[in-house]
Amino acid sequence: MSEDLATRPSAAEPDAGRRAGLLLAVLLVAQFTVALDFSILNVALPDIGAGLGMSLSDLQWVVTVFALTSAGFTLLFGRVADLLGRRPMFLGGIVLLGASSLLGGLADDVTTVLVARVGQGLATAVLAPVAMALLTTSFPEGPQRQRAIGLGGAMLSAGFTVGAVLGGVLTGLLSWRWAFLINVPLCAVVLLAAPALIPRTQERERTRLDVGGTLTITTGLLALVYGVTSAGHAGWADPVTLLSLGAAALLLTAFWLIELRVEHPLVSPRVLGRATVKWGNAGGLLTFTMFSAVIFLLTLYLQEVLGYSPLVTGLAFGVQGVTAFFAGVFAPKLIARFGSSRATLIGGLVLQAAATGALVLAGDSRDSFALVVVATAVGGFAHVLSVVSFMVTATSGLSNREQGLATGMTSLTQQVGITIGIPIMSAVATARIDALSATEPRAAAVLGGTSTALAVDALVVLAGAVVIGLFLRRAARA
Template identity: 55%
Template sequence: MSVIDAETAGTAAGTAPVVLTPRLRLVLVLLLAAQFMLAVDFSILNVALPVIGEGLGFSLDRLQWIGTAFALCAAGFTLLFGRVADLFGRRRLFLGGLVVLGTASLVGGLAQNPEVLITARVLQGLATAAVTPAGLALMTTSFPEGPLREKALGLNGALMSAGFTTGAILGGLLTDLLSWRWAFFINVPVAVAVLVVAPTVVKESRPDERPRLDVPGAVSVTLGLLAVVLGLTQAGEHGWGSANALLSLAAGVLLLIVFWAVERRVSAPLVPLGVLGRRSVAWGNVAGLIAFLTETSLVFLLTLYLQEVLGFSPLAAGLSFGVLGIGTVVGGSVSPRVIGRIGSRRTLVAGGILQTVFTAALLGLGADRSWMWLLLVATFAGGVGNMLVIVGFMVTATSGLADHEQGLATGLATMTQQIGITLGTPVMSAVATAAMTGTGASAVLGGLRTAIALNAALVLLGTLTSAVFLRGARPGAR
């Protein structure tokens, strides 16, 4: 069932809309506002962590759980909630998730001790896992395949990527000018505004027949993803030889194997293996995983460079990423036209090459501020390339599927996005730390160059997989 009716389509029955009508434009604005807010939440507290720790009495070893608690839930529950949206209604889950997000943000802003704050972050992560796939599914069912969907996904990708950068800037501004508590409070009016308007504009979307929820599959995949994300996070913090990290990773892999076995046997699987077997879905998500992992972790690496090597303040470092944000907006704006002209596969390859070249260019950064021009040029151009890949991935991984599979497809795409964002920083942090020999700015710079080189190599690998495995693949093809 599409959320577009004859009035919003503005065309004859059975014909996809070719222009944005006022109602479609309002639907798009509401969905984009929610997705942008969720992206901001991933990074808005990063700069404020030391201040929060001092204000609420967090010990240093517990401080990282402010981010980890959010990321674990956002990544681990996304696939489950994507399927729940298909079964029980995408709009219903979207609005319910926003209620939880607004409430959790209010609780987090008022928190007086670490336990309440961590609880608020867990609830924010769960809300993100519900709202993101439901919102994307509403978007893909509102805008049929073609120019309008590509434009909508292009804007969505640009705002998601820009939101991560904006979060770092906004977190610094709010913390310096007001209080870290406003990093939570800022979500409340946005959530309320969307909740007031959305019920009258966005229509419910769900399959005509509702199959049973695959409980064994839901439990095994959710616990498996949680264990894998936790293991990789711990490896980034304590080293790849950490017993806790290895135990979590082993448990996660075992649970995902159990999930695969369950999906082969149940009559109504959480993730039909036939969908995962389609090249456009499988390899599109590989490209997306690498795109999100590399760009968000690059922001972390460059934050270290700006603060530890060049001596920038947290606020100045955050503002330096404004150029990257502009690059992602430009990339998101032009990507629909690029896809319309050369196709999604070639867009993935072209964007990957652009991102690879300008990520590798960052290996030339030096130990003084005269190299800022290189950082600004490379992050702008790399941001454009990264956004071409992200929009190409979204179009590739969600095209050629029926409406009743859109929640699953967007759930997979969202899970890919959340896992990439979650894993990038701890993995690259571990690489950079292991490569640092000695102390001081020169040692930090040496470790960062090693991690940046790996980052560029991963982007190149993603580009090659798209070029080889998506060759000749039609959307939804096996």
Template identity: 50%
Template sequence: MTSDTISPPRFTRRQRIILLILLGAGFMLSVDFSILNVALPEVGEGVGLSLPALPWIASAYALPAAGFTLLFGRMADLLGRRRLFLAGMILLAAASLLGGLATSPEALLAARALQGLSTAMSIPAAMSLLTTTFREGAARDRVLGLNGALLSGGFTIGALLGGTLVGLSGWRAAFFINVPVAVIIASLTPRVIAESKVPDRLKLDVPGAITVTGGLLAVVYAIVERSILASLVGIALLAAFWLIELRTAVPLVPVRILRRPTVRWGNYAGLVVFSMETAMIFLMTLYLQKILGLSPFVTGLVFGVPGLAAVLAGPAAGRLIGRYGYRTVLVTGMATQSLATVPLIFTGSTRLSLIVLVPALLISFFGHVTSIVAYTVTGTSGLPDGEQGLATGFTSMTQQVAITIGIPILGAIAATQPSELSGIHAALTVNVIVTWVSIVLVWAGLQPPAALPSDEPRLV
């Protein structure tokens, strides 16, 4: 039995401070996302944004967050990860200040777009700093487990505290709260975190950067707005990007990295995990408030209590991966998330359904957090340090795209049914089917070749 499986890895004092800074940044961003969701009606009223335009408060953030993440992930490798992380934190502070002071819809949406851009800069840089600071194996698995726990905890705490904060201080507090935290993180980072090595000959694949960023922006916009023209533009740009990457001497995304089963299937699993769970939460929010007639505060409690308990899944997932391997833990987490969704398909219109719903959410969140950790480990395994920014850019892009597309896709399915309750049930049924088909594909895709030993850690 290896030493990593006997006892958890120990971190030095410097490593703990690095964890505090980098994980703290991700936690701040997830808390901020939840708090602002709670405040959407007040935000719209405060700047004169009409009710039909409220979804653009989220979309203005999601478009750059999804579209630019891959580009900035690669730029972190080429220009320096600490440099990109710092730039992201400084931009976040400025964008949050602009949002808190906004008096018009234009200023507010500009602030949200800049916040999304700062997320695209800081998250892949922070993740690649984590994966290069902590070596692959038990130490990295434990760190990514903590990251998954804090990500889940941030969303949950934001939902629980958002209503209280906004009620006491107004919607502008949802923006202003980022400013001092981002400034503190930016001031501490240069003192603790060393800059990554930068290649001697710096060259950015400009045509590749333009086509992949434009393609991702167009595809995400097409899904949000259900635009056929935008989807065609996005597909054409992504096809051009692929051709460029095959021919250029210094590609933005080396094709060989996409041939790795861990990168390909790990990110596919992450896309399914995030899109299906995000859509389920949205559908259950509608169910709790429109079908059961619960208040937003009680709805927050229904999600928050299981969410806080599920935070324990993060550290547990890191240990399980060290023991059983990322492939087994990933599909088990996906199966747990999906199986917990099945009872929700049969919920009725009375509040007695809460007896089933709350435990189902707890199990679903536990599986979800486990899957987040496992897909991140899978998608960043077996790659050299020089490509960790790109790999974490992929995993971060997957998360942002999935969060953006899950709700409109399953929401459209729900809208095809004659009643809200039957629509929710139909969309959740599709959720379960998609997840189980994906479980089979991921399990087969991550199967090690028969002639080669598995790269998964195992007990010996």
């Protein structure tokens, strides 16, 4: 009888498995909601402007203030969560996101909308690193964590894609206000379920916050994002753009010098110096920067060269959303099959480069529509494979108390990449379009500009994959 009792499964094991599954579901919904906010308002912007009497210059601030706050404070909040606890930070972020979304949905003036977007950006800066840190610390390193990160990548992709479609549907059928209000019930569901599932206990660091590092990294990132965003509207030679980028370079240099000398750094040079953290995030920055630019360039191509409506353009990216979701599901299996997230990261980047390069063949005939759908479907799969692989690579081999920093870095990589990709590649396309406009019709000039930018995009991704692969391989041998 004693043997039966010894071999009988404990009743606590199924309960623990069920609890872990429910926690994963809550964290995935939170990540989906965060990703939704990046894209859902883009389609609704014209209606917001018309409804509130906002000028074009005011409308760009609806996007800019969100990008500034979400990217500028991500690393700080990821570190604060290590010090104060991830559970209260996560719950506070959900409350802030729900409240800001409600405020935006009820807004009747420009100021209120911008305040709501600042709140959403701050909430994203909290939730993106903290949700990922909870995910990585709730599952042991290996197949379980890889599966959880894969599902997280799938939900991020689904959130971006659904946001673009849902923004148009809600705005067309109901009102632009629902592009804000849709977050409220999602936040309510997470807030009701999360307290019972997220453990109260956590190994916290008993150290002081690095004030000097905090001020320089936060202001430096704000200056960087503002400078790049400003370049997308005013050009790279604009004095404000140059001043912002110069200030960013000085502040980020000062930040690194502080971290090398301070006793308790905000970003440990030891952690950041790890090859997996450094080059994993380099791969993440590369895939996010270049793939966000591809979507922008193809939107320009489909509407201005082939003459499709915004609705058809959105539907063209629907297939890409499906393949990206499945990439998140299958990425852990591919990592296990190849035995290394390094291999799948490099493979994903090379495949992304190939899919982007194929788009250079698109011409001015609507026969090219099929090429766009197939290439973006392959590119979407490759992109999310790279995303999951970079997250696994950049968070592996670290203790639980360092996961907030590691996931803060991956979240920062994601948000900075999304922010800077479009202005950079837009400048390449615009320079070529302007050069061709003197002798070519508008559609032909746009085709030449987008083709040039796509070719540059593909070459940058391919070259980056080679460099990152070499350094990761050298580190693995060492």
